[in-house]
Amino acid sequence: MTEKLHVDLSGAPQTMLATFYAKALDADLEKPILGDRWAKDIVDRIDYDWSQTTITARNSPAVTTRSAHFDNWAAQFLAVHPEARVLHLGCGLDSRYYRLDPGPGVEWYDVDYPDVAGLRRQLFPPREHCHIVAASVTDPAWLADIPADRPTLMIGEGLTMYLTEADGIALLRRIVDHAPSGELQFDAFSRLGIKTQWTNAVVRRSGATLYWGIDGPQDILEAVPGLRLLQWVSPFDSSTFADVSRPFRVMAKVMSLSSKLRYMAQYHRYAF
Numbered sequence: 542m543t544e545k546l547h548v549d550l551s552g553a554p555q556t557m558l559a560t561f562y563a564k565a566l567d568a569d570l571e572k573p574i575l576g577d578r579w580a581k582d583i584v585d586r587i588d589y590d591w592s593q594t595t596i597t598a599r600n601s602p603a604v605t606t607r608s609a610h611f612d613n614w615a616a617q618f619l620a621v622h623p624e625a626r627v628l629h630l631g632c633g634l635d636s637r638y639y640r641l642d643p644g645p646g647v648e649w650y651d652v653d654y655p656d657v658a659g660l661r662r663q664l665f666p667p668r669e670h671c672h673i674v675a676a677s678v679t680d681p682a683w684l685a686d687i688p689a690d691r692p693t694l695m696i697g698e699g700l701t702m703y704l705t706e707a708d709g710i711a712l713l714r715r716i717v718d719h720a721p722s723g724e725l726q727f728d729a730f731s732r733l734g735i736k737t738q739w740t741n742a743v744v745r746r747s748g749a750t751l752y753w754g755i756d757g758p759q760d761i762l763e764a765v766p767g768l769r770l771l772q773w774v775s776p777f778d779s780s781t782f783a784d785v786s787r788p789f790r791v792m793a794k795v796m797s798l799s800s801k802l803r804y805m806a807q808y809h810r811y812a813f
Protein backbone atom coordinates (compact mmCIF):
# COMPACT_ATOMS: atom_id res chain seq x y z
CA MET A 542 0.00 0.00 0.00
CA THR A 543 1.38 3.46 -0.87
CA GLU A 544 1.95 5.72 2.10
CA LYS A 545 -0.43 8.61 2.58
CA LEU A 546 0.83 12.12 2.04
CA HIS A 547 1.17 14.04 5.30
CA VAL A 548 -0.15 17.58 5.12
CA ASP A 549 0.77 20.33 7.53
CA LEU A 550 -0.40 23.78 6.45
CA SER A 551 -1.47 26.92 8.25
CA GLY A 552 -2.95 30.30 7.33
CA ALA A 553 -4.45 30.87 3.88
CA PRO A 554 -3.01 27.64 2.35
CA GLN A 555 -4.77 25.60 5.06
CA THR A 556 -8.19 26.90 4.02
CA MET A 557 -7.97 25.04 0.73
CA LEU A 558 -8.15 21.76 2.67
CA ALA A 559 -11.68 22.74 3.72
CA THR A 560 -12.84 23.62 0.20
CA PHE A 561 -11.19 20.48 -1.14
CA TYR A 562 -12.82 18.26 1.47
CA ALA A 563 -16.25 19.75 0.73
CA LYS A 564 -15.85 18.61 -2.88
CA ALA A 565 -14.80 15.11 -1.80
CA LEU A 566 -17.86 14.79 0.45
CA ASP A 567 -20.16 16.17 -2.23
CA ALA A 568 -19.00 13.51 -4.68
CA ASP A 569 -20.43 10.85 -2.36
CA LEU A 570 -23.86 12.43 -2.04
CA GLU A 571 -26.85 10.86 -3.71
CA LYS A 572 -27.36 14.07 -5.67
CA PRO A 573 -23.97 15.80 -5.84
CA ILE A 574 -23.79 19.47 -6.74
CA LEU A 575 -20.30 19.38 -8.24
CA GLY A 576 -19.70 15.65 -8.67
CA ASP A 577 -15.90 15.95 -8.48
CA ARG A 578 -14.55 12.40 -8.70
CA TRP A 579 -10.98 13.74 -8.58
CA ALA A 580 -11.49 15.17 -5.11
CA LYS A 581 -13.11 11.93 -4.02
CA ASP A 582 -10.15 9.83 -5.21
CA ILE A 583 -7.46 12.14 -3.92
CA VAL A 584 -8.85 12.68 -0.42
CA ASP A 585 -7.99 9.12 0.60
CA ARG A 586 -4.35 9.68 -0.34
CA ILE A 587 -3.91 12.49 2.18
CA ASP A 588 -3.12 11.97 5.85
CA TYR A 589 -5.14 14.67 7.60
CA ASP A 590 -7.71 14.92 10.35
CA TRP A 591 -10.50 16.18 8.11
CA SER A 592 -12.77 16.92 11.07
CA GLN A 593 -10.53 19.96 11.68
CA THR A 594 -11.95 21.57 8.54
CA THR A 595 -15.44 21.80 10.15
CA ILE A 596 -16.83 20.75 6.76
CA THR A 597 -19.62 18.17 6.67
CA ALA A 598 -21.75 16.77 3.87
CA ARG A 599 -24.53 19.03 5.12
CA ASN A 600 -22.59 22.31 4.86
CA SER A 601 -20.57 21.31 1.75
CA PRO A 602 -22.95 23.18 -0.65
CA ALA A 603 -21.55 26.46 0.71
CA VAL A 604 -18.40 25.50 -1.23
CA THR A 605 -19.63 23.30 -4.05
CA THR A 606 -22.28 25.72 -5.36
CA ARG A 607 -19.48 28.28 -5.76
CA SER A 608 -17.16 25.86 -7.56
CA ALA A 609 -19.97 24.71 -9.85
CA HIS A 610 -20.78 28.36 -10.60
CA PHE A 611 -17.18 29.14 -11.63
CA ASP A 612 -17.04 25.93 -13.68
CA ASN A 613 -20.06 27.24 -15.62
CA TRP A 614 -18.54 30.67 -16.24
CA ALA A 615 -15.18 29.19 -17.21
CA ALA A 616 -16.84 26.71 -19.59
CA GLN A 617 -18.72 29.59 -21.24
CA PHE A 618 -15.45 31.46 -21.82
CA LEU A 619 -13.68 28.38 -23.17
CA ALA A 620 -16.57 27.56 -25.52
CA VAL A 621 -16.04 30.93 -27.20
CA HIS A 622 -12.22 30.87 -26.90
CA PRO A 623 -10.96 27.34 -27.59
CA GLU A 624 -7.44 28.82 -27.90
CA ALA A 625 -6.91 30.56 -24.60
CA ARG A 626 -4.76 30.86 -21.52
CA VAL A 627 -6.34 30.27 -18.13
CA LEU A 628 -4.83 31.68 -14.94
CA HIS A 629 -6.38 29.66 -12.14
CA LEU A 630 -5.20 31.68 -9.15
CA GLY A 631 -5.20 30.39 -5.57
CA CYS A 632 -6.19 27.04 -7.05
CA GLY A 633 -5.59 25.00 -3.88
CA LEU A 634 -6.31 21.34 -4.66
CA ASP A 635 -9.19 22.17 -6.94
CA SER A 636 -9.44 19.90 -9.99
CA ARG A 637 -11.12 22.40 -12.31
CA TYR A 638 -8.77 21.58 -15.19
CA TYR A 639 -9.69 17.90 -14.96
CA ARG A 640 -13.40 18.60 -14.51
CA LEU A 641 -13.60 20.90 -17.52
CA ASP A 642 -11.09 18.88 -19.53
CA PRO A 643 -10.40 21.65 -22.07
CA GLY A 644 -9.00 20.92 -25.52
CA PRO A 645 -5.32 21.17 -26.53
CA GLY A 646 -5.77 24.82 -27.57
CA VAL A 647 -5.98 25.82 -23.93
CA GLU A 648 -2.86 26.44 -21.83
CA TRP A 649 -3.84 26.29 -18.17
CA TYR A 650 -1.83 27.63 -15.19
CA ASP A 651 -2.67 26.49 -11.65
CA VAL A 652 -1.05 29.08 -9.37
CA ASP A 653 -0.68 28.81 -5.59
CA TYR A 654 1.93 29.12 -2.84
CA PRO A 655 4.87 26.65 -3.13
CA ASP A 656 3.57 24.33 -0.35
CA VAL A 657 0.23 23.93 -2.12
CA ALA A 658 1.79 23.70 -5.58
CA GLY A 659 4.07 20.93 -4.26
CA LEU A 660 1.06 18.95 -3.05
CA ARG A 661 -0.67 19.39 -6.41
CA ARG A 662 2.38 17.96 -8.16
CA GLN A 663 2.24 14.85 -6.01
CA LEU A 664 -1.51 14.31 -6.17
CA PHE A 665 -2.59 15.14 -9.73
CA PRO A 666 -1.41 13.35 -12.87
CA PRO A 667 0.59 15.63 -15.18
CA ARG A 668 -1.14 16.97 -18.30
CA GLU A 669 0.69 18.45 -21.27
CA HIS A 670 -1.25 21.72 -21.30
CA CYS A 671 -1.70 22.17 -17.54
CA HIS A 672 1.13 23.95 -15.71
CA ILE A 673 1.65 24.29 -11.97
CA VAL A 674 3.11 27.63 -10.89
CA ALA A 675 4.53 27.82 -7.35
CA ALA A 676 4.28 31.49 -6.42
CA SER A 677 2.33 34.09 -4.58
CA VAL A 678 -0.18 35.52 -7.03
CA THR A 679 0.94 38.97 -5.87
CA ASP A 680 4.48 38.43 -7.17
CA PRO A 681 4.65 40.06 -10.64
CA ALA A 682 7.40 37.66 -11.83
CA TRP A 683 5.27 34.60 -12.67
CA LEU A 684 2.90 36.52 -14.92
CA ALA A 685 5.79 38.04 -16.86
CA ASP A 686 6.75 34.45 -17.86
CA ILE A 687 3.32 33.72 -19.37
CA PRO A 688 3.02 34.48 -23.10
CA ALA A 689 0.67 37.37 -23.82
CA ASP A 690 -0.64 36.00 -27.08
CA ARG A 691 -4.15 34.65 -26.44
CA PRO A 692 -7.42 35.61 -24.81
CA THR A 693 -6.86 35.03 -21.11
CA LEU A 694 -9.25 33.97 -18.39
CA MET A 695 -8.36 34.72 -14.79
CA ILE A 696 -10.27 32.66 -12.21
CA GLY A 697 -9.89 33.53 -8.55
CA GLU A 698 -12.19 31.39 -6.44
CA GLY A 699 -11.86 31.96 -2.69
CA LEU A 700 -8.83 34.17 -3.27
CA THR A 701 -9.47 37.92 -3.26
CA MET A 702 -10.37 38.13 0.44
CA TYR A 703 -6.89 36.86 1.40
CA LEU A 704 -5.20 39.69 -0.51
CA THR A 705 -4.85 43.27 0.61
CA GLU A 706 -6.80 45.73 -1.49
CA ALA A 707 -3.58 47.24 -2.88
CA ASP A 708 -2.18 43.82 -3.84
CA GLY A 709 -5.50 42.67 -5.31
CA ILE A 710 -6.01 45.76 -7.45
CA ALA A 711 -2.39 45.63 -8.61
CA LEU A 712 -2.87 41.97 -9.61
CA LEU A 713 -6.04 42.66 -11.63
CA ARG A 714 -4.39 45.63 -13.35
CA ARG A 715 -1.32 43.56 -14.19
CA ILE A 716 -3.43 40.86 -15.85
CA VAL A 717 -5.44 43.40 -17.87
CA ASP A 718 -2.23 45.14 -18.97
CA HIS A 719 -0.55 41.85 -19.80
CA ALA A 720 -3.12 39.92 -21.86
CA PRO A 721 -4.54 41.10 -25.19
CA SER A 722 -8.15 40.44 -24.08
CA GLY A 723 -10.06 38.16 -21.76
CA GLU A 724 -12.14 37.92 -18.63
CA LEU A 725 -11.68 38.24 -14.88
CA GLN A 726 -13.91 35.90 -12.89
CA PHE A 727 -13.65 35.89 -9.11
CA ASP A 728 -15.67 35.89 -5.92
CA ALA A 729 -15.40 38.44 -3.14
CA PHE A 730 -16.60 39.25 0.35
CA SER A 731 -18.14 42.64 1.10
CA ARG A 732 -16.60 44.91 3.73
CA LEU A 733 -19.22 43.53 6.13
CA GLY A 734 -18.03 40.01 5.28
CA ILE A 735 -14.48 41.03 6.14
CA LYS A 736 -15.56 42.69 9.41
CA THR A 737 -17.44 39.56 10.49
CA GLN A 738 -14.70 37.11 9.48
CA TRP A 739 -14.61 35.76 13.04
CA THR A 740 -17.90 33.95 12.20
CA ASN A 741 -16.10 31.97 9.47
CA ALA A 742 -14.85 28.80 11.21
CA VAL A 743 -12.61 27.73 8.31
CA VAL A 744 -10.75 31.05 8.31
CA ARG A 745 -10.62 31.32 12.11
CA ARG A 746 -9.19 27.84 12.59
CA SER A 747 -6.52 28.32 9.93
CA GLY A 748 -5.22 31.49 11.57
CA ALA A 749 -5.60 33.32 8.24
CA THR A 750 -6.70 36.95 8.06
CA LEU A 751 -9.09 38.32 5.47
CA TYR A 752 -8.33 41.83 4.22
CA TRP A 753 -10.00 42.93 1.00
CA GLY A 754 -13.69 43.78 1.12
CA ILE A 755 -15.46 44.60 -2.15
CA ASP A 756 -18.94 46.07 -1.95
CA GLY A 757 -19.83 45.88 -5.65
CA PRO A 758 -18.58 46.18 -9.23
CA GLN A 759 -18.06 49.93 -8.86
CA ASP A 760 -15.14 49.26 -6.50
CA ILE A 761 -13.46 47.25 -9.27
CA LEU A 762 -14.45 49.34 -12.29
CA GLU A 763 -13.08 52.52 -10.66
CA ALA A 764 -9.80 50.89 -9.69
CA VAL A 765 -9.02 48.80 -12.79
CA PRO A 766 -9.18 50.71 -16.10
CA GLY A 767 -10.32 48.86 -19.22
CA LEU A 768 -12.91 46.56 -17.65
CA ARG A 769 -16.52 46.02 -18.69
CA LEU A 770 -18.91 44.41 -16.21
CA LEU A 771 -20.46 41.20 -17.55
CA GLN A 772 -22.16 39.81 -14.45
CA TRP A 773 -22.35 40.42 -10.72
CA VAL A 774 -24.46 38.01 -8.70
CA SER A 775 -25.11 36.92 -5.17
CA PRO A 776 -24.33 33.22 -4.61
CA PHE A 777 -28.00 32.84 -3.65
CA ASP A 778 -29.03 33.93 -7.16
CA SER A 779 -26.68 31.54 -8.97
CA SER A 780 -28.36 28.70 -10.86
CA THR A 781 -26.09 26.32 -8.92
CA PHE A 782 -27.98 27.23 -5.73
CA ALA A 783 -31.23 25.79 -7.09
CA ASP A 784 -30.55 22.23 -5.93
CA VAL A 785 -29.43 22.87 -2.35
CA SER A 786 -31.38 21.43 0.56
CA ARG A 787 -34.39 23.22 2.05
CA PRO A 788 -32.56 24.66 5.12
CA PHE A 789 -30.05 26.31 2.77
CA ARG A 790 -32.81 27.72 0.58
CA VAL A 791 -34.64 29.12 3.61
CA MET A 792 -31.42 30.73 4.88
CA ALA A 793 -30.81 32.27 1.44
CA LYS A 794 -34.35 33.60 1.30
CA VAL A 795 -34.06 35.22 4.72
CA MET A 796 -30.59 36.68 4.02
CA SER A 797 -31.74 37.97 0.62
CA LEU A 798 -34.26 40.25 2.35
CA SER A 799 -31.32 42.49 3.29
CA SER A 800 -29.06 43.58 0.42
CA LYS A 801 -26.14 43.79 2.90
CA LEU A 802 -26.53 40.08 3.68
CA ARG A 803 -27.48 39.05 0.16
CA TYR A 804 -24.24 40.49 -1.21
CA MET A 805 -21.97 39.61 1.70
CA ALA A 806 -20.45 37.15 -0.81
CA GLN A 807 -20.49 37.97 -4.52
CA TYR A 808 -19.47 36.54 -7.88
CA HIS A 809 -17.84 39.03 -10.27
CA ARG A 810 -17.29 38.69 -14.02
CA TYR A 811 -15.63 41.32 -16.23
CA ALA A 812 -14.39 41.46 -19.82
CA PHE A 813 -11.35 43.41 -21.01
Ligand SMILES: C[S@@+](CC[C@H](N)C(=O)[O-])C[C@H]1O[C@@H](n2cnc3c(N)ncnc32)[C@H](O)[C@@H]1O
Nearest residue numbers: 553554557560631632633653654677678698699
Ligand atom coordinates in the same frame (compact mmCIF):
# COMPACT_ATOMS: atom_id res chain seq x y z
C1 LIG B 1 -10.14 29.13 0.30
S1 LIG B 1 -8.81 28.41 -0.56
C2 LIG B 1 -9.55 28.20 -2.18
C3 LIG B 1 -8.88 27.12 -2.98
C4 LIG B 1 -9.55 26.83 -4.32
N1 LIG B 1 -9.62 27.97 -5.17
C5 LIG B 1 -10.93 26.27 -4.10
O1 LIG B 1 -11.91 26.97 -4.35
O2 LIG B 1 -11.04 25.12 -3.65
C6 LIG B 1 -7.70 29.79 -0.78
C7 LIG B 1 -6.49 29.46 -1.62
O3 LIG B 1 -5.87 30.70 -2.02
C8 LIG B 1 -4.48 30.53 -1.89
N2 LIG B 1 -3.86 31.86 -1.74
C9 LIG B 1 -4.21 32.84 -0.87
N3 LIG B 1 -3.40 33.90 -1.05
C10 LIG B 1 -2.55 33.57 -2.05
C11 LIG B 1 -1.46 34.24 -2.68
N4 LIG B 1 -1.10 35.48 -2.33
N5 LIG B 1 -0.79 33.59 -3.66
C12 LIG B 1 -1.14 32.33 -4.04
N6 LIG B 1 -2.15 31.65 -3.47
C13 LIG B 1 -2.85 32.27 -2.49
C14 LIG B 1 -4.31 29.66 -0.66
O4 LIG B 1 -3.02 29.08 -0.58
C15 LIG B 1 -5.44 28.65 -0.88
O5 LIG B 1 -5.01 27.57 -1.66
